[in-house]
Amino acid sequence: MPKMNLSHFEAAVLFALFSSVVLGVITKRTDADRLRYGVRCFAYFMAALIGLGWLMRLGHG
């Protein structure tokens, strides 16, 4: 199996993407709600990822 090298950002985006798909699929009752919730979860993941990334960068000086 090929070895894969991803940056922190790429790995976290992929993790967020697949987790958001599953959270959307299992949580809501209609397809429109599932899509909306999945997109919202992904946006929250991204906001946390970028926000925490900046926080750590600023914290390190």
Added chain:
Amino acid sequence: MATDQAKSPSIGTWAPVVGLGWLLPGGGHFLLKRTGRGTLLLVSVLSMFFLGLMMRGAMFQPQTGDILTTIIYCGGFLGDLASGLLYLLATWLGYAQPDIAGHVHDYGTKFLVGAGLINILAIVDAYEIAVGKKE
């Protein structure tokens, strides 16, 4: 008591769904004819698991010691095991990556556990559909 028994669903209605859902991610949904959702779950869990393998993530082995060690290693092992056939096949085919330093390996380990954890969510969803709590 008789009322409680009448309310609780029989094991035959949910056990095959839960069992297949554990072995094959999304399998419970396929059994319940929710193929679209089952496919999305299958693709997500498979992708996370194979990305974890390609990043050479480590599989957890159950260890006991202080409380944190027990939680991390036993919990991680259960998370890995929750991927079902994917975990069993990878183990049987000899995948035994040592836990080494590096952010890619570390992400790989988390992807492998994450695949199992989202499969648990899928199994719970399939169970709720099987017993009529959800559509």
